[in-house]
Amino acid sequence: MRLPSITLALLSLLAPAPARASAPLQAATTAKLPERVTRFVEDRDALRRYWSMPLSELGSARMRAFFESELASLSTLDFEALSQEDRVDYVLLRTELENELALLEQRAARRAQTLALAPYLPRLLAVLEPGQRLESIDAEKVAAEFDALLAEVESAKKDLAAAARQEKRSVVVRASRDLESLRAALDRWVGERDGYDPLFGWWVKQPADKLRDALDGHARWLRNEIAGLANGDSETIVGDPIGREALSAELRGALIPYTPEELLQIADFELAWCEAELAKAAADMGLGDDWRAALERVKQDHVAPGEQPALIRELAEEATRWVEEQGLVTVPALAKETWRMEMMTPERQLVNPFFTGGEVISVSFPTDGMDHGKKSMSLRGNNRHFSRATVHHELIPGHHLQQFMTSRHATHRAAFASPFWTEGWALWWELLMWERGFQKSPENRMGMLFWRTHRCARIRFSLSFHLGLWTPEQCIDFLVERVGHERENAAGEVRRSFNGSYGPLYQIAYMIGALQLRELHRELVISGRMDARAFHDAILQGGNMPIEMVRARLAATPLERDFRTRWRFYERLR
Numbered sequence: 001m002r003l004p005s006i007t008l009a010l011l012s013l014l015a016p017a018p019a020r021a022s023a024p025l026q027a028a029t030t031a032k033l034p035e036r037v038t039r040f041v042e043d044r045d046a047l048r049r050y051w052s053m054p055l056s057e058l059g060s061a062r063m064r065a066f067f068e069s070e071l072a073s074l075s076t077l078d079f080e081a082l083s084q085e086d087r088v089d090y091v092l093l094r095t096e097l098e099n100e101l102a103l104l105e106q107r108a109a110r111r112a113q114t115l116a117l118a119p120y121l122p123r124l125l126a127v128l129e130p131g132q133r134l135e136s137i138d139a140e141k142v143a144a145e146f147d148a149l150l151a152e153v154e155s156a157k158k159d160l161a162a163a164a165r166q167e168k169r170s171v172v173v174r175a176s177r178d179l180e181s182l183r184a185a186l187d188r189w190v191g192e193r194d195g196y197d198p199l200f201g202w203w204v205k206q207p208a209d210k211l212r213d214a215l216d217g218h219a220r221w222l223r224n225e226i227a228g229l230a231n232g233d234s235e236t237i238v239g240d241p242i243g244r245e246a247l248s249a250e251l252r253g254a255l256i257p258y259t260p261e262e263l264l265q266i267a268d269f270e271l272a273w274c275e276a277e278l279a280k281a282a283a284d285m286g287l288g289d290d291w292r293a294a295l296e297r298v299k300q301d302h303v304a305p306g307e308q309p310a311l312i313r314e315l316a317e318e319a320t321r322w323v324e325e326q327g328l329v330t331v332p333a334l335a336k337e338t339w340r341m342e343m344m345t346p347e348r349q350l351v352n353p354f355f356t357g358g359e360v361i362s363v364s365f366p367t368d369g370m371d372h373g374k375k376s377m378s379l380r381g382n383n384r385h386f387s388r389a390t391v392h393h394e395l396i397p398g399h400h401l402q403q404f405m406t407s408r409h410a411t412h413r414a415a416f417a418s419p420f421w422t423e424g425w426a427l428w429w430e431l432l433m434w435e436r437g438f439q440k441s442p443e444n445r446m447g448m449l450f451w452r453t454h455r456c457a458r459i460r461f462s463l464s465f466h467l468g469l470w471t472p473e474q475c476i477d478f479l480v481e482r483v484g485h486e487r488e489n490a491a492g493e494v495r496r497s498f499n500g501s502y503g504p505l506y507q508i509a510y511m512i513g514a515l516q517l518r519e520l521h522r523e524l525v526i527s528g529r530m531d532a533r534a535f536h537d538a539i540l541q542g543g544n545m546p547i548e549m550v551r552a553r554l555a556a557t558p559l560e561r562d563f564r565t566r567w568r569f570y571e572r573l574r
Helices: 005-014 016-021 033-050 057-074 084-117 121-132 139-166 169-191 198-226 244-253 260-284 291-299 308-325 333-338 372-381 384-388 399-406 411-416 419-435 442-466 472-483 487-498 506-526 532-542 547-555
Strands: 340-343 360-363
Touching (some): 033 057, 033 411, 084 121, 084 139, 084 169, 084 244, 084 411, 084 547, 121 169, 244 442, 260 291, 260 442, 260 506, 291 384, 291 442, 308 340, 308 360, 308 384, 308 419, 399 411, 399 419, 399 532, 442 472, 442 506, 506 532, 506 547, 532 547
């Protein structure tokens, strides 16, 4: 959604200095792409901090102008003179800029949905934004405007009730959150002036308080009466599906050359492999092909309350010794020394029923305040064999080693961080360790296969939700029936996936990223072009980025100025 020319003209008058700061660089013989990336990130973040008002159309226009200017500037570089590493950075930066512009378009469409339920918001922003830019304020006029806005907010519920009840629940909940954000912005705006300017408080304080209460009331009305959510409800899962067109755009931006439907095929192929292996493990446990019975037996093998931290340390040290003895990756001594552990609160376990990791591994396990049913599900879901399959995912050689290295190498590429690299790396180790026999028993195999099945299921349920094919309840049912999750844990997984803290591609990135690395490993290590340690070290030292660009670095695949994703890395869908 483009702004009228008069608005853009006004915008150019409001912020001339940032526009000059992003003027095109000279096309020098040495590109210095890392420095350019760093400068871009700092400029972008400075503009975002300045144009921070929620739902601001002026802010969106300023960011669009910045990204378009950066794209134009980038095109002046002599691409043919760049080294392969600089070409990688060029493609990554150009892709990031294009992604930012596409995201602005998506946000504009969503902003329009909110305005349909709260059409008075532009009038409120017209009062707040000049003050954000430190322009002088006429307190008497502001008070009159707030008083007029109060009447508009009060009438919106009556005038728009029928339309609101016809809107999607996800749109209504998002609009409610947008109103809460604007109310918080109003509070900050008033708080920065009240008490310092006697006339401001005399005129504005009372109408601002009434307006704040009205915004709160409108937000509650949308959430409670229209969306049917009670105050304080942290368990109901609503989500916000983005649709096929937006999913396809996200995939192109992540350098994934498959359609959503092709990715669902990949998930089904991989899920079928897992189910066959689950049946074999069940047979080796003396249970025929009844993998559900085998999984039930595995879930009962958990430590007693209070003993989980000792188990986690034992498993972490075992995995670290194993990768070092196998000569698969370099593990700095300081990385082994500095990881830490914390236990998750019951509140966090609502959205993280298992582990999260990095320098700190955060462990889910029952607390004494949980009710009996939730205690039982948490014990069963964090049993010995499930834990053995995930501790190394979170620590070494997974996320902790990954974060340790990326904080010390190619740090400018943090701007291009991709979940396909972040989560794909950690899951790739699960695949490689399986192939190299890390599992010691059929029960260990069940634990590893549970998580591998889970990663396949993430592709199926998250894409099905965002395509509008499944509800959150259907996603939960799928995890219970096809993966073997405890229902409470399945609900936590789905809640985490759709509560807004993860992007729409995040949950597919585990398995898809691991499959990309598996194919790259085949091309470079299995073929004999690199040894395993050099391969893994090079990935870590190159920085976080879409894996097709990792391939460009390590395999020297050709790159052009207008490069688009084309690596069909999955053999059955080439």
